[in-house]
Amino acid sequence: MNISAGRINFLAKRYGLARYLEIGVAKGETFLEVAMPHKTAVDPVFAFNVAPHRGPTTQFFPQPSDDFFAALPRLISRPPYAAPSGERFCFDLVFIDGLHTFAQAYRDFLHSLPYSHAKTIWIFDDTVPCDPWSAIPDQETSRQYRKMAGLDGEPWHGDVYKAIFALHDFHPEFSYATQVTYGNPQTIVWRTEQPAERQRVFGDLARIAGLSYFDMLDCHRLLLPLDHVAALDRIGTVCDPLRHEGVLPRQRLVKPLCPGQGEGQGDGRPPCGAAR
Template sequence: MNKGMTFNALKAGTKVAVDPKFLFDFEAVRQEVPGTSFHETTSDDYFGNIASRDTAFDVIYLDGLHTAEQTIRDLVNATSFLKDCGVIIIDDVFPCSYVASLPNRRETRLIRQASGDTTGAWMGDVYRLVFFVETFCQQFSYCTVNNNHGQLVMWREPRRSVPDRTLTQVGEKAYKDIFLEKDSFQCAPLSQILKRIEAARR
């Protein structure tokens, strides 16, 4: 997000970007693209101090600190600013390796250096958020697009039941559980997910 590639490629009447440090000339984009605003701050600050009470979005895309704790906090805040027919997308829920799934980026770098791993991908433990949504967000349905490190897509549609799982158990989910409990991710093609969202809006 901080390089603007995804954000700037999107076309919408109103677009809002939040990041502590943008790595591109966002002032130039703001001037060139009407309806675009940038907030160089944390998501906590944006949701707590900047977004007004009547702010509401059709789509909220979460791709931030790559830790489960911060992403869950962003998710809980985002639900308060989502339109009834809106969707939330969470990036990086499928880490590409065990090392990439570690929540501490410094530890990830040290292990890579010691092992000679030259890949730079890092998703952190955002995968735990899938188990959180499955267990504690019953008013939302969701699916996961399994490409580009995985994107979870969720929309307002109540589910009849949720797993019997505690917050502690969610926090203890390990990289292996991505494979051992893959059904929890509800992987589906994007075309199928879009059909489900449309059906829920009727």
């Protein structure tokens, strides 16, 4: 099974989650293996035939996520999104894997908040770039510079990690942990009853937007990188990455570069964590 789908299914079973939103579906490798009763897929261009998979509680929206969220207030007034009388429609788990940029990932998170509840879980994919080329926000530029460096493969994670830094500084009502040892690095986010008493590190979004891959490594503790089991076990607790014990060292976030050797990407790539 796809690693991301396995992780999502584990969380759905553990917490009784039913309503799933996936932003950025591509070939459907994760979405189609998610076993939740109500599923919504959003992608400007689906890279597979969605018709056989469409159903009363499995919906596909071929549009940018910004357009989807703009239309969602109208959608939730009719099936399958209409909630029982008096209840507000909410997603139980939101998987953010769309355009791999800080601005879009952060905006997708903010747009999803009105359709979440106290126990909603978010998963940000691609929150630890595997190297400086992977961290370039523009995908085509990332590919060009990787080719110039003599490296095979096309892994691209962009600067999604900056969205996690924004959560750290400006959203103390949310806690999170980043798993970096099993499959693609992903950050799991949840609400807590009491806000975390975290000290702001950057102070404003413009400063976060200007960070580089190497700044990310210098500030790696802010991602709260953990073993994948430890990350899942933190859900529901209040976390302060700067005070948390057991944070993995930055070496676990760095993948050695071997010119001429193919790079993995997405959920199929080897786990980050090999020594330099």
